[in-house]
Amino acid sequence: MRLEYHGFQERREIHLPKLQTYDETEDQYFGKIDTRGSLERLIRDMFSFRNDSRQVIITVFVTAVAGTLYPLSLGLAINSILSRNSAGLVFYGILFLLLYIVQFFSNRIRTISSTRVAQSTIKSLRDRALGNLQRVPLKFFGNVKTGYLISRITNDGEALSEFLTFQLPQVISGISTVVISISIMFYLDWRLTLYALIAIPALIGFTFAIQPRVRRNYLGTRRTIAAITGNLSENINAIRLIKSFGAEDRTAEQFSKLNGNNYRSNMKAQRLSSIYGSIIRVIEAAGITTVIIAGGVQLVSGLVTIGIMVAFVVYLQEFFDPVVQLSQTYTSYQSAMVGVGRIYAIIDTEGEKAEFRGSISAGFGKSIDIKDMSFSYGDENAIDSISMSIPKGSKIGVVGHTGAGKTTLSNIIMKFIDTTGGSVTIDGLDLRSIETSSYRKLIAPVLQEQFLFRGSIYDNVIFNRPDISRETVDRLSVSFGFDAIFAGMDHGLDTSIGEMGRNLSEGQRQAISIMRALVREPEILVMDEPTSQIDPESERVIMAALSKYLAGRTLILITHRFSMISLVDNIIVLDHGRKVEEGKFEELLKSGGTFAKLYGIQTEV
Amino acid sequence: MSSNLFKKILWVFDPLLFSFKYISRKKWALYAVIIAAIISTIARLYVPLLIGDSVSSIENLDLRGLEYFAILIIVVTAISAAFQFIVNYGSQFIGQTYSFNLRNNVFNHLVRKSFSFFEGQTTGDLLSRTTMDIEASRNFITSTLSQLIPTIFMIVFGLYFLLTINWVYAAVFILSVPLMVYIGMVFQRKQRLHWRSIRGYYGRMNEELQENIIGQRTIRGFSAEEWEISKFMSTTDSYYQEYVQVAKLRGLYNNLLPLVLGGAATVILIYGGYSSLISSASVGPLVAAINIFTLVSPSVSSIGRLIVFSENARAGIQRINDVISEEYVEKLDRGAGAPLSSDLEFENVSFSRGNRKILDSLSFSISGGEFVGITGKTATGKSTLVNLMLRFYDPDFGSIRIGGVDIRSLPLTVLRRMISIVPQEITLLSGTIRENIAYGSPGASMDEIRSAADIANISAFIETLHEGYDTLVGERGITLSGGQKQRIAVARAILGKPQVLILDDSTSSVDPETELEMFRMIKSSLRGMTVINVTHRHSAMKYADRVFKLDHGSITLLHDESGMQDASGVSRIPGEEGDPSA
Numbered sequence A: 001m002r003l004e005y006h007g008f009q010e011r012r013e014i015h016l017p018k019l020q021t022y023d024e025t026e027d028q029y030f031g032k033i034d035t036r037g038s039l040e041r042l043i044r045d046m047f048s049f050r051n052d053s054r055q056v057i058i059t060v061f062v063t064a065v066a067g068t069l070y071p072l073s074l075g076l077a078i079n080s081i082l083s084r085n086s087a088g089l090v091f092y093g094i095l096f097l098l099l100y101i102v103q104f105f106s107n108r109i110r111t112i113s114s115t116r117v118a119q120s121t122i123k124s125l126r127d128r129a130l131g132n133l134q135r136v137p138l139k140f141f142g143n144v145k146t147g148y149l150i151s152r153i154t155n156d157g158e159a160l161s162e163f164l165t166f167q168l169p170q171v172i173s174g175i176s177t178v179v180i181s182i183s184i185m186f187y188l189d190w191r192l193t194l195y196a197l198i199a200i201p202a203l204i205g206f207t208f209a210i211q212p213r214v215r216r217n218y219l220g221t222r223r224t225i226a227a228i229t230g231n232l233s234e235n236i237n238a239i240r241l242i243k244s245f246g247a248e249d250r251t252a253e254q255f256s257k258l259n260g261n262n263y264r265s266n267m268k269a270q271r272l273s274s275i276y277g278s279i280i281r282v283i284e285a286a287g288i289t290t291v292i293i294a295g296g297v298q299l300v301s302g303l304v305t306i307g308i309m310v311a312f313v314v315y316l317q318e319f320f321d322p323v324v325q326l327s328q329t330y331t332s333y334q335s336a337m338v339g340v341g342r343i344y345a346i347i348d349t350e351g352e353k354a355e356f357r358g359s360i361s362a363g364f365g366k367s368i369d370i371k372d373m374s375f376s377y378g379d380e381n382a383i384d385s386i387s388m389s390i391p392k393g394s395k396i397g398v399v400g401h402t403g404a405g406k407t408t409l410s411n412i413i414m415k416f417i418d419t420t421g422g423s424v425t426i427d428g429l430d431l432r433s434i435e436t437s438s439y440r441k442l443i444a445p446v447l448q449e450q451f452l453f454r455g456s457i458y459d460n461v462i463f464n465r466p467d468i469s470r471e472t473v474d475r476l477s478v479s480f481g482f483d484a485i486f487a488g489m490d491h492g493l494d495t496s497i498g499e500m501g502r503n504l505s506e507g508q509r510q511a512i513s514i515m516r517a518l519v520r521e522p523e524i525l526v527m528d529e530p531t532s533q534i535d536p537e538s539e540r541v542i543m544a545a546l547s548k549y550l551a552g553r554t555l556i557l558i559t560h561r562f563s564m565i566s567l568v569d570n571i572i573v574l575d576h577g578r579k580v581e582e583g584k585f586e587e588l589l590k591s592g593g594t595f596a597k598l599y600g601i602q603t604e605v
Numbered sequence B: 001m002s003s004n005l006f007k008k009i010l011w012v013f014d015p016l017l018f019s020f021k022y023i024s025r026k027k028w029a030l031y032a033v034i035i036a037a038i039i040s041t042i043a044r045l046y047v048p049l050l051i052g053d054s055v056s057s058i059e060n061l062d063l064r065g066l067e068y069f070a071i072l073i074i075v076v077t078a079i080s081a082a083f084q085f086i087v088n089y090g091s092q093f094i095g096q097t098y099s100f101n102l103r104n105n106v107f108n109h110l111v112r113k114s115f116s117f118f119e120g121q122t123t124g125d126l127l128s129r130t131t132m133d134i135e136a137s138r139n140f141i142t143s144t145l146s147q148l149i150p151t152i153f154m155i156v157f158g159l160y161f162l163l164t165i166n167w168v169y170a171a172v173f174i175l176s177v178p179l180m181v182y183i184g185m186v187f188q189r190k191q192r193l194h195w196r197s198i199r200g201y202y203g204r205m206n207e208e209l210q211e212n213i214i215g216q217r218t219i220r221g222f223s224a225e226e227w228e229i230s231k232f233m234s235t236t237d238s239y240y241q242e243y244v245q246v247a248k249l250r251g252l253y254n255n256l257l258p259l260v261l262g263g264a265a266t267v268i269l270i271y272g273g274y275s276s277l278i279s280s281a282s283v284g285p286l287v288a289a290i291n292i293f294t295l296v297s298p299s300v301s302s303i304g305r306l307i308v309f310s311e312n313a314r315a316g317i318q319r320i321n322d323v324i325s326e327e328y329v330e331k332l333d334r335g336a337g338a339p340l341s342s343d344l345e346f347e348n349v350s351f352s353r354g355n356r357k358i359l360d361s362l363s364f365s366i367s368g369g370e371f372v373g374i375t376g377k378t379a380t381g382k383s384t385l386v387n388l389m390l391r392f393y394d395p396d397f398g399s400i401r402i403g404g405v406d407i408r409s410l411p412l413t414v415l416r417r418m419i420s421i422v423p424q425e426i427t428l429l430s431g432t433i434r435e436n437i438a439y440g441s442p443g444a445s446m447d448e449i450r451s452a453a454d455i456a457n458i459s460a461f462i463e464t465l466h467e468g469y470d471t472l473v474g475e476r477g478i479t480l481s482g483g484q485k486q487r488i489a490v491a492r493a494i495l496g497k498p499q500v501l502i503l504d505d506s507t508s509s510v511d512p513e514t515e516l517e518m519f520r521m522i523k524s525s526l527r528g529m530t531v532i533n534v535t536h537r538h539s540a541m542k543y544a545d546r547v548f549k550l551d552h553g554s555i556t557l558l559h560d561e562s563g564m565q566d567a568s569g570v571s572r573i574p575g576e577e578g579d580p581s582a
């Protein structure tokens, strides 16, 4: 390959990741969204907040009754005017005002309790979604995209929050107003009511006819906004990569495409709902006209009073207002239902199988034994019938080529994944039958891909064990020489390390992850390439301290750094998922196999 | 005082002015919406008058008149509805066009921001700027057009129509409108702080979710599931509490509005009723007045809400402005053409973070085609040093030259094509292996991709996969082993045939044999390419022509090809990969 410099290469064909197909992948993992089922479930969830939902129902009823009585009192007031009855006018006028006052109080209570119901429901949905993410099999995370998943819980949750907090109360009071108005109208004059309601079937038919389309439109808007969030979070996390390769323009173009999709699906949804809103207005006017004409005719024949007719007109408006509002809320209803369906899909994702979660509390007295164990990620075996024993207190080293299956083996020992063949037992009990969290409490891992949380170095070391004191951390840090690694930090171990620890050097990040494991003083220490990014001098200090620390503990150490091998007393060599050698350091060196070769390369000067 | 108030009123429309930039070519839509709003409003307000007239005709038993007015009601409503459609759809059109253009612009700026910008931000926060903040301003624009403008016309025309009926009705109206607007504003003021916290908690929710998804193994490994759940629950709880606080305010203020309306309507009813009772005038006008009142009031009370929208929008725009300002934006294409050679020279380069000096007056040079190793203790600044070469950061003092040209005078696109880096923390994107390798050169042929994979010593592995180069790797390369990820990143870096290749500890998860093979291939296949290999491993220096050691901000030559030590007498690399029997 000759090296030439071409100056600016003209932009050639652009590969866009197949983002559309991701929706399909997602559908496959979550299953289709069932709006109707979601609605029923949502209602049940909301009613589980008993006190508040009871308050909502009562106040909605009171508000609706008060709200629907005032046109009546208006009508009666007008009748009093026409019959020159001033006492009646004052009486009905005051009644008119009183009804507003009643409404004021009941609405106030309703606003608060309905927000409580709505927000409690959303909180519980979000909490449950996150809770379930802790239970799904790990391989779930290999299939879904972080940004899309987050969007379900935040964006979609927000759409639901909008709807439940602001629109639903209106809908409920709207519907009850409609029902009560109709009953009063019937009571006042059933014939005129029939005329007034002549437009209703048209309204209902129209609404139902466009429903599927509206729903599809809103699913489109939710998906396209999720694609935007997903793309954004991926790109923000990959910003270094984008810059290194000058992919700014290409990335922006790709984003613009998703943005355009979102624009189009929004416009499509809006077009329909705007038309809907306008048509409803016309239907309303038709209803009013019918009342006026029919009322006029009946009035002439003395069947109706003017006051009643005025009340009817007001009722019709009162009646259509919520309907128009409903049509506006309908968009947000559809949007919310799609959203809640997407959250339920996370909640419903199947967790780890019960027989894998186990029920027996773990104890480690003798040994962990692996027998003819195999594991496969899909096609070939990543681990191919391995047998080994990890007696309590032993120190085992695992080495081998990259991709040999070392991390996979440690994942099985950590009970992150289930084997596909053979067995893993602890003190003779099948690992599957052991209750996972009790088992993991025996272990502290240093993962190959360490992860740091936002916060300080202390926060990350202590993590979920607030009982660990800072003194303990300080002591550990000094004895393992970590204090030297963090020597330059502005606020020592209190320095905040940025999102995912980005404001640290890689070696520092690894140091934190080692401290996090060591400070827990576990019975079993599983370390996967713990010092791969730490300089040899610091590593020597760590090892010296570690050899004392390890007394009485069990160690499983995966490493490419043979300087660490002095820590272990038994070495297992993996190759393509198989155990190819096992023995003590000197034995393996003498036998001249893979281990000897790798060791030779690294220590040759 | 009054000019102040006037300013405040104009302030409400500030976001609208901001939005003009993003709808420039669609201005006609704006005018259409405003005109349609006027027509539709007049038509809508005309309907109550017609209802009043028809009631009067009934009183007079004038059936013809009644018929006439009834038909007119339908016609006028239809006109109003048609124009209302233009208003609704048009304002959505403008709002969506605005958010589309703005979002593109934000993104364009975002990808061009320098690292220093991103170090001060969190993903969650940037996400909320590009979604929530844009949404907030769009919301304001859409509702201003579809509600505020019609409302203003509604008030004006409503007043006019009331005046034509009876001045007392108009006076009641004039008194109650400011009261309603005032209540709305007080309410908005009070709830603003709560909304700010709600947004804050929303951002935190985003962050915690991200940590929970990406850090899932760590969480499970430490049995921290319950811990994380309770952390998240406390965030959602704070979020909930804020919402309830807002509801308490809404419960009071929002419901005061209809009460004011009810009071005013009662006054009109009793006053109007009484006077027509005395004068035995028709009740038609009274009915019309009450009707106008009920029609106008909801829109009046929505003014308060629009004012909050405006405040939210302004806050959002401020945050968006941070992104779309030119600050921290890298100028990709500025500067002269490419230099002729790839000799690198560092002259007195210093770099500090806060008050910590990380690099202190470094001077050294690397000639084109050299294979150089850089070692040094953890956190001494090796990564910082190599990042300077790509201008991810600029030195505080001193200069870096490539082929004699200061890198600051090169277009960034040229510089970054000349120098390729495999960073210490590998980023793979969800997609196929092929897409990941070809990331920097999307037009690369399959042969080129394969040969890059060969050199990175990863092709053999890829070919064992069922789908070969088309195998999907999960997000962040979740389905690959540590060493496989690193080698794919190496293949990606060499595919573009850079003149300088920087490997920042890129073989830390690779076994010594594979590592050595990779370096051998790089050295033999990519002749003429300068390689800078940052590493802690002694064995990785085997192919290095020279090895530098970075220590406390200064750099020293450890040894060169001939095994010579540098003048300062620093010893050769001690037997760092210690003797296991020691």
Ligand SMILES: Nc1ncnc2c1ncn2[C@@H]1O[C@H](COP(=O)(O)OP(=O)(O)OP(=O)(O)O)[C@@H](O)[C@H]1O
Residues within 6 Å of the ligand: A142, A377, A382, A400, A401, A402, A403, A404, A405, A406, A407, A408, A409, A448, B478, B479, B480, B481, B482, B483, B484, B509, B510, B511
């Ligand atoms: N989640 C996964 N899905 C599918 N395949 C996987 C997954 N994780 C790992 N593999 C594959 O399984 C094999 C073993 O991977 P593993 O991570 O155990 O290797 P390793 O020995 O730890 O390598 P390294 O030294 O590079 O870290 C590799 O070929 C890898 O591509």
Ligand SMILES: Nc1ncnc2c1ncn2[C@@H]1O[C@H](COP(=O)(O)OP(=O)(O)OP(=O)(O)O)[C@@H](O)[C@H]1O
Residues within 6 Å of the ligand: A488, A502, A503, A504, A505, A506, A507, A508, A533, A535, B119, B353, B358, B376, B377, B378, B379, B380, B381, B382, B383, B384, B385, B424
């Ligand atoms: N974004 C950042 N914000 C603040 N400080 C930083 C940031 N990045 C690095 N540092 C600090 O600068 C110093 C040098 O970091 P750098 O990553 O260059 O070290 P390094 O020599 O590459 O270390 P390692 O061998 O661990 O990779 C470290 O002390 C680190 O904490």
Ligand SMILES: [Mg+2]
Residues within 6 Å of the ligand: A406, A407, A408, A448, A528, B481, B482, B483
């Ligand atoms: Mg591994």
Ligand SMILES: [Mg+2]
Residues within 6 Å of the ligand: A505, A506, A507, B382, B383, B384, B424, B504
């Ligand atoms: Mg580094």
